Amino acid sequence: MAIKFSDKALDHVIDEMIDVVENSKDEIFNISEGARSEYERLVIELKETKEKVIQHIENGDQLEKKVKLSRQRLAEVSKYFKKYSESDIREIYEKTHAMQTKLAMLRHEEKVLRDKRDDLERRLISLAGTIDRAEGLASKISVILNYLQDDFKRVNEMIEDAKEKQEFGLKIIEAQEEERRKISREIHDGPAQMLANILLRSEIVEKISRNGDLDKVINELKSVKTMIRTSLYEVRRIIYDLRPMALDDLGLVPTIRKYIATTADYHKMEIKFIIIGKEKRLPQKYEIAFFRLMQESLQNAIKHARPTLIQVKLEIQSNYLTMLIKDNGQGFDPETKKDNSFGLMGMRERVEMIEGKLMIDSKIGKGTTVSIHVPYSC
Incomplete structure (x- = not known):
């Protein structure tokens, strides 16, 4: 009975987490729609203001001609x-x-x-940026939501033993919360801070x-443009860490190559990638x-080994696949x-x-080699 209660509690926690993310997505959508409505209203107001400016210019020019003629008449009278x-x-x-x-009036x-027109144009630019940011955040939350749903579904399929499921479920909740904290910190320290600037x-x-x-x-x-470019890079990096779209579009090898290059650049360290065999879709x-x-390794x-060099080797043959990650x-x-060996358990x-x-060869002070061998046929 205790295990069944724990399963229900776990399902409740998962549902609560998904509801929070979905509600956040709805709130961002409402913000976006509100900004869009305001944008459309300002577009109409800007159009009317521009028409008034043109009319005032034409009226002023006509009156200025009349004033000129009247002043000439006045000069003639004075003479x-x-x-x-x-x-x-x-x-x-x-x-x-x-x-x-x-004429002066x-x-x-x-x-x-004119001042009103310029102010409306600036507000429209600001609103357009707000709409773009809101849509970007909504897309990112959709990625996070899919990520949570897929991972929890996969975990439930992986864990069959009831006792192990209780312990494993608690561990994955901690991992998911840590991942959310990480994403939250990255968004706060990166894109959110940059958007405020x-x-x-x-x-x-x-x-x-x-x-x-x-x-x-x-x-x-120019400075604002640089900040926007940096913020866009950070958002794309966060999204890429969650689920690289290139995996579906280009396949495993190009995605690993790009991920390694991005990770090496971000952490300022040397990571080598070697591919053996024919590069193809799997x-x-x-x-x-x-x-x-590969990502977990x-x-x-x-995070834990503090290496100066990491080597990743992928071998694709007609009857097997092998990957080595050595640091x-x-x-x-x-x-x-x-206690924190949950990552290795999930990999197994x-x-x-x-x-x-999966084989792990490691000695204190001698580095670590993770070896993965999978039978495979075309």
Whole structure:
């Protein structure tokens, strides 16, 4: 009975986690839709404002011509003062003054409309950025949601023994929570922080633009562009770590090659990749399994072994597949069971699912070699 209760509790936790992610996705969608509605409203308002600006310019130009003619008439009256009566002179002067006053008011209204137009354009640019970011976050959460659902489904299929399922289930919840904390930290320290800086910089650009300093505006926009590019790189890296789309599109070898290059660049360390045999597409279950096994081995080495060199070798033959992940790190004693050995347990389960063998050769101070051998036929 205790085991059944634990299973139900685990299912409840999984459902709660998925609900939280789905609700977050809905909230981001609502933010995006609200921003989109505001954007459409501002587009209409901007169009009307531009039309008013054009109308004011045309009216001002016409009035300015009339003022010019009236001033010429006034100059003529002043020159031949004796020809005109006092009432004629007063009428011409008052008419000219009235038109000049009206022209000044028109030009002022035109300036107000121009400022409003510029402000609307800046707000539209900011809203467009908000919509893009919201859609990007919604897509990323969809990836995370699929990742959680797929992994929990796979775990439930892998664990058949009821007693082991209880312990294994608790471990995977901890791993999932740690992965969520990691993603949260990466988003907070990377894209979220960068977006906050971009917002601040955009406000600076707005203030500078009002002062008419074009050079400073251009420099600030270049800085904002650099920040956006960096933020985009970080978001793509996070998404790639969750599930590289290249695995479905290009296959195992190109995906491993790209992942290793990205990981080596990110951690500033040397990682070599060697492919033996004919490079070709494999059935999906082998590609997913070998990529995840390589990913887990690589991350374990980077996190725990502190190596200066990691070598990954993949051999594809007609009747078997072999992968070796070797590092020159500090090593460990495979016979000593650790509380945090869940990663190795999951790797063994994954290899057994494709009827393969996993061997780990490690000695303290001598590095570690992970060997995976799977029978395979075309």
